[in-house]
Amino acid sequence: MAHLLKQGDHGGAGATGFWHATKLKAKGHLFRLVSLTPQKAIAITSLPVPATVRFVLARHLDRFGYQRSAKAALKAIPLTRYPARLQTRAALIIGGMGPDDDVEQLMADICDRVCDAPEAGVWRELLSWYSDYSTLPDADRFAAIERLAALHFPNGGSAFRRDVAISKARVAVRQSVNIHFDILELLPAFPEDPKRLAQLYPFVKPLRICGYSAEATEILTALKTVDRKRYLHEMLRNFPGLVDSSEIQVPKNAKEQVNLLFAMFSMAGLSAEHRGIFQDIISAIQASFPDERLKNRHRILKLLTKLGLQEEAIECLNRADNPKNETLMSARSLRAWERYYAYDFSGAASEFEKIVLEAPKQPDALDGFRFSLARCGKSMSEIYDRIVDLVGTPRVDSEANVWRHFEQGSFDELGRHYRKGSRWKALDEYLGQRMIRTWPTDLRADKSLLFIADQGVGDEIRQYRFYKELTRVFGTVHATCDPRLKQLLEFNFPEITFHPVWRTRLGLTDRVHRIDNRIKGFSGALYNILSEDIRPLLDSVDYVANHFSLIAAEAEENLKLPTKIAAITSPQVETYKKGGKGLRVGVVWRSSLFRGARRLMYLSVEALEPLVKIDGVEFHCIQHGLTPEEKAFCDANGLVVPQGIDLYDDFDAMAAYISSMDLVIGISTVPAELAAALGVPVWFMGFSPENLNLRTLGGTTEQDQLTPNAIVIGPENRDFNRPPQECIADNVRVVCQRLLKETQR
DSSP states (O other): OTTGGGSSSSOHHHHHHHHHHHHHHHHSOGGGOTTSOHHHHHHHHTSOOOHHHHHHHHHHHHHTTOHHHHHHHHHTSOGGGSOHHHHHHHHHHHHTTOOOHHHHHHHHHHHHHHHHSOOTTHHHHHHHHHHHTOOSOHHHHHHHHHHHHHHOOOSSSOHHHHHHHHHHHHHHHHHHHTOOOOGGGGSOOOOSSHHHHHTTGGGHHHHHHTTOHHHHHHHHHHHHHHOHHHHHHHHHHHOGGGSOGGGOOOOSSHHHHHHHHHHHGGGTTSOHHHHHHHHHHHHHHHHHGGGSOHHHHHHHHHHHHHTTOHHHHHHHHTOTTSOSOOOSHHHHHHHHHHHHHTTOHHHHHHHHHHHHHHOTTOHHHHHHHHHHHHHTTOOHHHHHHHHHHHHOOOOTTOHHHHHHHHHHTOHHHHHHHHHHSTTTHHHHHHHGGGBOSSOOSSOEEEEEEEEEOOSOHHHHHHGGGGHHHHHHHEEEEEEEEOGGGHHHHHHHOTTEEEEEOOOOOTTOOTTGGGOOSBOTTOOGGGGGTOBGGGHHHHHHSSEEEEHHHHHHHHHTTSSOOOSSOOOOOOTTTTSSOOOSSSEEEEEEOOOSOOSGGGGGGOOOGGGGHHHHTOTTEEEEEOOSSOOHHHHHHHHHHTOBOOSSOOTTTOHHHHHHHHHTOSEEEEOSSHHHHHHHHTTOOEEEEOOSHHHHHTTTTTTTOSBOSSSTTEEEEOOSSOOOSSOHHHHHHHHHHHHHHHHHHHHTO
């Protein structure tokens, strides 16, 4: 490439050689060429290259995550200078970085052009742009999308295939704008011919999450007769509990391995056998990685990172036989994470910033940027402002925005933001004035309320302190709950009628087969927290609320609750007696989900060794899902592991057991939140900026701002720009000192 960049004035024979060499790269198997790195492509686009070559190089950059450079390369010349067949695609690449006034107008002009003169396949990409990026009001976005969908069909194929393609676009639009809709009204009539019915497989997931599991399985039954491989993948993604593990075979093709890995991710926790299959797929992907084209390597790294398998992705890069081309944005992000894990937080932040600036759609880089800057001493407000400078204002319910409000303690603002965010928007619009936005201060004994529990089980438990307030204000109260908690809740709140709804989370979807009969007419996050059984209540009660209504009211001082209360009690509180003298202390160190960035907020049990060796304290393990190594540590260090209690599913026995503790120490996860709700004092360990600052108003108080009966104890030295092990050891030392004082009382 160096000799190409020294061709002189790019005229005459030198220019001919330059263009010839560049066109060979552009027209050849571009993604097999390790030599054409993004940096070299950027260098070429800085020259007065022809429009066709400029477009090919920009597309090359865009596909590998260099969106800013791709946009700059294309905008270096007027769009009209590109061949007509490339103008629309060039505009789509420009728009992929995100909208502004110029881009919105550009896309509107392209929409007019495409509607007047169809371009094969382009209308689908334009639909995606309006769904994913446009900032126009929903009605305007929807009008543009409906216009495109109505006027354009794929070239060739049957009328049924055209109907399927149009329906797919319309469903995607409804889901993206997050409005209430009936998906069956958008689909073609189900044909009797199994081969044609199988063509509706793209709608299996939308049907399932919109409450039509029976229709989804009807399509899958037809698909099984015509394409067993795709049938298996769709079953794994949607109904994994119905798949026999003997049907799962690790394919030899890397693309199929990646597809199967994504489908299998929800099953890895079902059994040791399933975990073994999952690991076999990862091993196969790692073995095939070096021989894959650059484009496929990028895809593999992105998927592994998305699933929280960063270590496995880094292993791919570090293989001895891996081609040493690490200019892919996915590879650069992983190398930045390596710097983070090597405790070079400043260097990692600098690398992540470059990646975020170039590729704002690289979510793991945005996470890394946030975690790195926090380690460098930046507050979440400063981090949020920097993210705004780099990529523009994120959505209202983005993690950076939520964390900023947590650190500031602005929960009233957080509550308002959540109602505008993707989780609640459709329901908020559907219910109108019946959705509570400001918690009422007047009594409404003649009115009924449906309280919706959402997010994780720990978040639900944390809100039990509000439940007496529900029945104080309203005469009739219904509430959804995790089914495992129903009996405990009915004992504590007999005035409330509880309705169990299974929920799940990515990586803990061993219960996915129970996620059926979901509420119809909604998609997105609501399918996970509401079932069709709740529909009559949703339509009949006077008001509907979620816990953010109450958090906002408390923050605005319309609602005042004590911070040290026992929200619930165990009906079996006397079941577990103290077995010895001294304090009885429960310890917990991680959540069930500890992959990817989440693990940065958790401990290893070995880190607690100085704590559990304190004399005069009876330590109990209340950690669920113990690994064999963790169990061995507990046995070797005298931690009591309860027998006959399922600390993941049996909340009645768990509540009775935890009620017998004098104190719980560890991190915020279900057993600790349950302890706090039961009135047991909880010490959370603030060994990282996230564990400390987000719950203590930036470290200005020990009182936990979210969990009653809890404090957050930080390390003596609040400089987190140290190796995490030092921060953890410092934190454990402080906790040990505090606990020793408790034993002397």
